[in-house]
Amino acid sequence: MRIILHIWRQKDANSPGKMVRYEVPDVNEHMSFLEMLDVLNERLIEQGEDPVTFDHDCREGICGACGFVINGIPHGPQPSTTVCQLHMRHFKDGDELYLEPWRAKAFPVIKDLMVDRSAFDRIISAGGFISVPTGSAPDGNAIPVPKEKADLAMDAAQCIGCGACVAACPNASAMLFTGAKISHLALLPQGQPERRDRALKMVAQMNAEAFGACTNIAECEAVCPKDIKIENIARMFRDFISASVLKRAG
Amino acid sequence: MGFELNAKIPSGPIEEQWDKCRFEMKLVSPANRRKFSVIVVGSGLAGGAGAASLGELGYNVKCFCYQDSPRRAHSIAAQGGINAAKNYQNDGDSVFRLFYDTVKGGDFRSREANVYRLAQVSLNIIDQCVAQGVPFAREYGGTLANRSFGGAQVSRTFYARGQTGQQLLLGAYQALQRQVAQGQVQMFPRHEMLDLVVVNGRARGIVTRNMITGQFEAHLADAVVLATGGYGNVFYLSTNAKGCNTTAIWRAYKRGAGFANPCFTQIHPTCIPVSGEYQSKLTLMSESLRNDGRIWVPKKPGDKRPPNEIPEEERDYYLERIYPSFGNLAPRDVSSRAAKRVCDEGRGVGPSGNGVYLDFSDAIRRLGRRTIEERYGNLFEMYERITGENPYEVPMRIYPASHYTMGGLWVDYKLMSTIPGLFVAGEANFSDHGANRLGASALMQGLADGYFILPYTIGDYLASEHPEREPVSKDAPEVKEALDRVAGITRRLLEVNGKHSPDYFHRELGKIMWEYCGMSRNEAGLKRALELLPELKERFWKEVKVPGENEMLNQTLEKAGRVADFLELGELMCLDALERDESCGAHFREEHQTEDGEAVRDDENFSHVAVWEYKGDGERPQLHKEPLVFEYVKPTVRSYK
Numbered sequence: 017m018r019i020i021l022h023i024w025r026q027k028d029a030n031s032p033g034k035m036v037r038y039e040v041p042d043v044n045e046h047m048s049f050l051e052m053l054d055v056l057n058e059r060l061i062e063q064g065e066d067p068v069t070f071d072h073d074c075r076e077g078i079c080g081a082c083g084f085v086i087n088g089i090p091h092g093p094q095p096s097t098t099v100c101q102l103h104m105r106h107f108k109d110g111d112e113l114y115l116e117p118w119r120a121k122a123f124p125v126i127k128d129l130m131v132d133r134s135a136f137d138r139i140i141s142a143g144g145f146i147s148v149p150t151g152s153a154p155d156g157n158a159i160p161v162p163k164e165k166a167d168l169a170m171d172a173a174q175c176i177g178c179g180a181c182v183a184a185c186p187n188a189s190a191m192l193f194t195g196a197k198i199s200h201l202a203l204l205p206q207g208q209p210e211r212r213d214r215a216l217k218m219v220a221q222m223n224a225e226a227f228g229a230c231t232n233i234a235e236c237e238a239v240c241p242k243d244i245k246i247e248n249i250a251r252m253f254r255d256f257i258s259a260s261v262l263k264r265a266g
Numbered sequence: 267m268g269f270e271l272n273a274k275i276p277s278g279p280i281e282e283q284w285d286k287c288r289f290e291m292k293l294v295s296p297a298n299r300r301k302f303s304v305i306v307v308g309s310g311l312a313g314g315a316g317a318a319s320l321g322e323l324g325y326n327v328k329c330f331c332y333q334d335s336p337r338r339a340h341s342i343a344a345q346g347g348i349n350a351a352k353n354y355q356n357d358g359d360s361v362f363r364l365f366y367d368t369v370k371g372g373d374f375r376s377r378e379a380n381v382y383r384l385a386q387v388s389l390n391i392i393d394q395c396v397a398q399g400v401p402f403a404r405e406y407g408g409t410l411a412n413r414s415f416g417g418a419q420v421s422r423t424f425y426a427r428g429q430t431g432q433q434l435l436l437g438a439y440q441a442l443q444r445q446v447a448q449g450q451v452q453m454f455p456r457h458e459m460l461d462l463v464v465v466n467g468r469a470r471g472i473v474t475r476n477m478i479t480g481q482f483e484a485h486l487a488d489a490v491v492l493a494t495g496g497y498g499n500v501f502y503l504s505t506n507a508k509g510c511n512t513t514a515i516w517r518a519y520k521r522g523a524g525f526a527n528p529c530f531t532q533i534h535p536t537c538i539p540v541s542g543e544y545q546s547k548l549t550l551m552s553e554s555l556r557n558d559g560r561i562w563v564p565k566k567p568g569d570k571r572p573p574n575e576i577p578e579e580e581r582d583y584y585l586e587r588i589y590p591s592f593g594n595l596a597p598r599d600v601s602s603r604a605a606k607r608v609c610d611e612g613r614g615v616g617p618s619g620n621g622v623y624l625d626f627s628d629a630i631r632r633l634g635r636r637t638i639e640e641r642y643g644n645l646f647e648m649y650e651r652i653t654g655e656n657p658y659e660v661p662m663r664i665y666p667a668s669h670y671t672m673g674g675l676w677v678d679y680k681l682m683s684t685i686p687g688l689f690v691a692g693e694a695n696f697s698d699h700g701a702n703r704l705g706a707s708a709l710m711q712g713l714a715d716g717y718f719i720l721p722y723t724i725g726d727y728l729a730s731e732h733p734e735r736e737p738v739s740k741d742a743p744e745v746k747e748a749l750d751r752v753a754g755i756t757r758r759l760l761e762v763n764g765k766h767s768p769d770y771f772h773r774e775l776g777k778i779m780w781e782y783c784g785m786s787r788n789e790a791g792l793k794r795a796l797e798l799l800p801e802l803k804e805r806f807w808k809e810v811k812v813p814g815e816n817e818m819l820n821q822t823l824e825k826a827g828r829v830a831d832f833l834e835l836g837e838l839m840c841l842d843a844l845e846r847d848e849s850c851g852a853h854f855r856e857e858h859q860t861e862d863g864e865a866v867r868d869d870e871n872f873s874h875v876a877v878w879e880y881k882g883d884g885e886r887p888q889l890h891k892e893p894l895v896f897e898y899v900k901p902t903v904r905s906y907k
């Protein structure tokens with residue numbers, strides 16, 4: 017099939033960008049979306065042109081490197097699917113697709129479809145961990161964890177940090193990402209000692225990074241390739257508010 | 267030039283060696299640690315765990331990765347689980363049993379002392395990960411759950427759904443980010459290491475390219491750790507991430523680090539087959555599927571009927587037929603070779619003919635669709651997402667693919683390479699897995715190296731060798747030379763201005779490697795490959811096309827550099843495979859097999875680690891041998907009939 021692509025091309029962070037039209041005439045339905053871009057890029061390279069830059073690595077939907085917007089939807093039309101796992105059989109001959117990078121102030125464009133997501137790393141650095149230096153752990157079974165809690169923690173921990181939630185949110189809020197990490201650790205007994213402090217610090221960092229606030233639109237949940245639930249945002253608010261109150265009370 | 271191999275295995279009974287070694291190692295006092303700097307290249311399980319632990323101790327650490335965040339290292343993709351000899355299931359597991367299984371699984375080509383230590387340390391790993399908040403699977407009573415995995419008769423595998431690697435890596439990443447916040451670790455994402463700086467025979471730094479600006483930078487330190495993962499992408503198609511490369515270890519090899527057993531590469535039997543020339547990578551389907559799926563091909567070559575129209579008596583359930591006692595659960599190397607054999611006979615299925623069926627219809631009939639859904643639902647979904655076929659109705663098609671590399675830079679017991687001050691950890695070293703790795707052992711090894719071995723052995727090196735007494739400045743001639751060399755390679759790549767993309771050459775390389783140095787190898791084929799590879803390399807340097815320039819984000823340039831190194835590594839792999847005139851583990855030389863096609867080892871002549879020393883471009887590398895002595899596990903013939 018033939019696919020027409022309009023792709024955001026931007027030389028670097030400081031240059032203006034624009035949409036450029038390309039045609040890929042011989043798309044096979046079994047190709048992944050990124051393989052279609054590989055075919056386009058190989059052609060561009062052989063013509064001596066600059067290929068389209070996009071982040072990707074595992075191509076299995078787990079590393080969180082890939083991600084751009086297809087016709088307005090982060091990671092494209094297929095639910096619960098990263099763009100590297102999206103296949104061309106979901107499109108049809110002659111489709112016209114518009115590819116754009118994540119758009120958010122906290123994720124500046126580096127080049128073409130590639131953005132800088134280091135703000136996420138800084139949110140984790142602020143408190144998204146349990147302080148347990150190597151060697152200081154008790155026996156694994158010394159800390160029983162009820163199965164339901166372990167399962168809920170795992171649901172939240174599945175976040176791949178791709179940034180689709182931010183890209184989907186009209187406020188460019190990072191609350192699904194931050195909420196998922198706060199929930200993951202707050203649901204486990206190991207996470208209790210630092211629970212309050214963690215919520216305060218991570219939320220503060222999130223605010224410092226120019227992410228917006230949450231107004232309960234839930235677009236983030238709709239596009240999340242790992243089905244992270246917005247209940248994690250509720251858990252984050254609960255921890256944040258109780259920590260704030262307790263801190264003020266001294 | 268020239269090195270001598272000394273594995274530095276401590277003396278005494280095996281169960282006391284690591285304790286003894288730890289006691290004898292020199293320590294750096296807490297106050298002095300901040301005077302030392304360590305470079306860690308790689309942020310996967312090995313590098314991430316190592317950098318975090320060294321930071322916690324108080325060393326100044328610089329950590330590098332090529333992705334945009336350390337959390338994306340390829341360890342993230344590991345599915346199945348991690349082994350540990352906890353014996354929580356009370357089924358008779360022990361440190362010795364894990365040690366024994368690993369040595370046997372590796373077909374008696376690994377170092378006993380290292381493997382024993384790995385089994386010992388496995389206990390601490392699980393404790394550490396649980397404390398970090400890794401959400402391992404639990405029983406209803408709240409204790410840790412286990413599953414069993416290939417090559418073992420006990421349940422010792424810990425897991426977090428099908429995403430064990432992800433969760434372990436996030437644990438290490440969180441510890442790492444904590445050190446970043448404290449200023450102990452400085453993180454350099456989107457930086458690719460392109461050379462090693464060696465001064466007075468010691469590793470003193472690296473040269474990197476900033477992947478956004480193209481700037482070359484020299485980073486200096488008192489010790490360097492490479493934890494840069496495996497080189498399975500030498501086959502082009504593999505289950506590795508697109509960016510996985512050999513560049514870091516290959517360039518260290520060219521600076522004098524010995525490369526051990528390069529031909530030991532593992533082919534995983536259950537991956538989704540290639541669907542076309544555009545294919546960019548292969549996806550693993552967990553080995554656990556073989557518990558309930560039955561593998562078959564049509565009896566008649568060239569039978570193109572849809573699977574449901576092929577009657578029972580015209581199907582060949584070849585694993586059940588050839589290996590009646592293990593059946594569909596025969597080990598990875600054995601199953602992979604059997605699949606290749608039936609496809610070579612023209613009985614392969616699917617559009618390319620390179621596939622075999624993995625059929626769940628019997629299991630669905632016996633257990634009901636619900637049970638199968640519970641057990642494998644997410645894998646079935648992934649399969650359908652990729653192939654568009656519904657495995658509840660049509661049998662899955664699978665085929666073997668390159669998955670893991672047992673070979674890597676040679677290291678002694680303290681994980682130091684033949685270059686003093688250069689340590690190698692995780693899949694990048696020649697590791698503890700001999701000629702074949704058992705499932706769920708790579709995650710264990712990466713974390714053992716990073717959390718529990720490097721932090722001691724690097725301290726020992728710093729305290730006894732005192733590299734800090736010979737400060738190296740950025741103006742040193744060795745640093746300049748390394749920078750110039752990297753700039754030179756880059757310039758050459760950009761100047762060729764040929765007609766083909768780097769991927770074109772990578773695909774060609776993959777075809778040669780898969781054909782002649784893949785699942786089975788023979789003398790004539792390897793010699794043929796050794797003719798083809800230099801030709802391809804020559805063509806690469808005449809015909810590759812890299813648009814753009816260095817001073818920009820240039821993914822084609824990144825790729826070209828990696829392909830250039832893979833082309834050279836491919837040659838060394840074939841040479842090593844030719845030289846190892848025996849079959850062992852994943853290395854199958856057709857000349858050495860029993861009447862029914864099983865591998866035949868030659869312990870008399872090949873019970874050694876083959877370590878290659880670089881002797882210059884176009885020169886034959888020199889082979890060194892580290893003899894392997896088995897005092898605790900006596901070599902026997904592996905049989906799975």
Ligand SMILES: Cc1cc2nc3c(=O)[nH]c(=O)nc-3n(C[C@H](O)[C@H](O)[C@H](O)COP(=O)(O)OP(=O)(O)OC[C@H]3O[C@@H](n4cnc5c(N)ncnc54)[C@H](O)[C@@H]3O)c2cc1C
Nearest residue numbers: 308309310311312332341346347459495692693706708709
């Ligand atoms: C699909 C799949 C499933 C697997 N499942 C299992 C399993 O269930 N159980 C198990 O035990 N093992 C499994 N394995 C194997 C295991 O995942 C790996 O062997 C292990 O994670 C490797 O860890 P590592 O730290 O050595 O390297 P990696 O995690 O690959 O990390 C390499 C690091 O080095 C960096 N790097 C590489 N080159 C450079 C360079 N030139 N410059 C700068 N940085 C560089 C990368 O950025 C990355 O940070 C699986 C492997 C695959 C591919």
Ligand code: FES
Nearest residue numbers: 073075080082100
């Ligand atoms: S490339 Fe890893 S999630 Fe898409």
